[in-house]
Amino acid sequence: MMLWARLLGLVKAVVEDVVFDEDDECIVVSVRPRKATKRRCGRCGKRCPGYDQGDGRRRWRALDLGTTRAFLEADSPRVRCLEHGVVAAQVPWARHGAGHTYAFDDTAAWLVTHCSKSAVRDLLRIAWRTVGSIVTRVVTDAEAATDRFANLTRIGIDEISYKRGHKYLTVVVDHDTGVLLWAHDGRNQKTLEKFFDRLGDERCAKIRLVSADAAEWIANVVAARCPNAELCLDPFHIVAWATKALDEVRREVWNTARRNGQKAVAKELKGARYALWKNPEDLTDRQGAKLASIAHTNQRLYRAYLLKEQLRRVFALKGAAGIALLDHWLKWARRCRIPSFVKLAKSITTHRAGIEAALTHGLSNARVESVNTKLRLLTRVAFGFRSPNALIALAMLDLGGLCPPLPGRVAA
Numbered sequence: 475m476m477l478w479a480r481l482l483g484l485v486k487a488v489v490e491d492v493v494f495d496e497d498d499e500c501i502v503v504s505v506r507p508r509k510a511t512k513r514r515c516g517r518c519g520k521r522c523p524g525y526d527q528g529d530g531r532r533r534w535r536a537l538d539l540g541t542t543r544a545f546l547e548a549d550s551p552r553v554r555c556l557e558h559g560v561v562a563a564q565v566p567w568a569r570h571g572a573g574h575t576y577a578f579d580d581t582a583a584w585l586v587t588h589c590s591k592s593a594v595r596d597l598l599r600i601a602w603r604t605v606g607s608i609v610t611r612v613v614t615d616a617e618a619a620t621d622r623f624a625n626l627t628r629i630g631i632d633e634i635s636y637k638r639g640h641k642y643l644t645v646v647v648d649h650d651t652g653v654l655l656w657a658h659d660g661r662n663q664k665t666l667e668k669f670f671d672r673l674g675d676e677r678c679a680k681i682r683l684v685s686a687d688a689a690e691w692i693a694n695v696v697a698a699r700c701p702n703a704e705l706c707l708d709p710f711h712i713v714a715w716a717t718k719a720l721d722e723v724r725r726e727v728w729n730t731a732r733r734n735g736q737k738a739v740a741k742e743l744k745g746a747r748y749a750l751w752k753n754p755e756d757l758t759d760r761q762g763a764k765l766a767s768i769a770h771t772n773q774r775l776y777r778a779y780l781l782k783e784q785l786r787r788v789f790a791l792k793g794a795a796g797i798a799l800l801d802h803w804l805k806w807a808r809r810c811r812i813p814s815f816v817k818l819a820k821s822i823t824t825h826r827a828g829i830e831a832a833l834t835h836g837l838s839n840a841r842v843e844s845v846n847t848k849l850r851l852l853t854r855v856a857f858g859f860r861s862p863n864a865l866i867a868l869a870m871l872d873l874g875g876l877c878p879p880l881p882g883r884v885a886a
């Protein structure tokens with residue numbers, strides 16, 4: 475019987491009997507908790523008086539034994555907890571309310587971060603929804619057991635859409651470790667406040683830098699909750715604004731050319747989109763020639779292009795040199811007489827403090843974006859899970875460093 479306990483990775487439990495269930499074609503191992511672990515609340519683990527015998531015998535799915543499915547079977551008495559009322563007593567082999575053992579849960583969680591969806595399903599012979607429930611409880615346990623929010627000083631905040639843009643998650647990443655710290659359903663002030671609530675005032679005060687895009691709701695919450703933090707606006711987003719402004723100019727010039735019957739000019743501009751978008755060092759010879767021709771024939775568009783390029787240069791330089799160039803850029807843009815860039819200069823002036831902070835501290839949202847790219851792939855894997863919590867749990871396993879080791883592999 476000791477051997478069976480060993481085989482199933484059971485601790486604090488006694489094996490009483492092992493039978494083969496012909497009907498279900500599985501091995502059924504009868505167990506009972508050791509005395510010292512009896513009569514504890516299934517939710518909080520506190521010792522409490524017994525209540526009744528519950529619904530009699532209960533089964534928990536264990537890891538397969540060889541090629542055969544295996545179950546643990548035991549009485550499931552109830553206890554009366556002062557805090558939680560009448561609840562099932564804790565068992566040493568499974569999480570509260572779970573139909574699978576710890577070893578089974580942890581194996582499923584490990585597999586889901588290492589194998590394909592169908593491999594996990596086929597190997598463990600469980601439905602994908604069950605995997606969702608398992609990862610949720612594994613992550614809940616892991617989060618309760620570790621303090622992941624200690625010593626945070628630099629964080630990045632972003633949002634990610636899933637379900638074809640119908641649903642959003644707000645995510646927080648640690649810049650120093652690159653680890654996903656937290657994710658939550660929704661994208662507004664209320665959502666983000668939940669993160670800082672969880673962090674607590676003392677730890678909020680230790681946050682020094684926060685990177686984000688220019689979303690107002692992020693700026694508002696950070697300003698209200700992190701008294702010592704500087705908000706760094708993501709350079710990538712600012713450059714994207716300039717690219718958008720440039721494209722407005724291109725379309726405007728193209729429309730004018732078409733209206734005036736300048737067919738050749740219109741045709742050239744239509745094909746010039748990529749030449750204008752790309753970084754000059756990445757241009758093909760043909761695109762380079764196109765750009766040179768625009769410089770020659772269309773000075774307004776070429777000026778817009780130079781404005782975009784110089785703004786990009788601001789973020790490549792960074793530091794004091796970047797800030798000096800930004801000053802120069804703003805002066806130029808304000809009097810360039812191209813409406814979309816005059817408007818851009820206004821927006822940049824509004825967000826000046828956040829942009830300067832990004833230049834000074836060299837902090838971008840790149841690390842957050844890379845976590846988001848992986849998270850986007852996970853949203854597809856999580857398809858079929860019933861709740862966003864299961865998707866978040868999957869993300870925490872894979873990107874938050876909460877994946878448990880395979881059972882029986884850690885030196886005690």
Ligand SMILES: [Zn+2]
Pocket residue numbers: 515516517518519520555556557558559
């Ligand atoms: Zn309790």
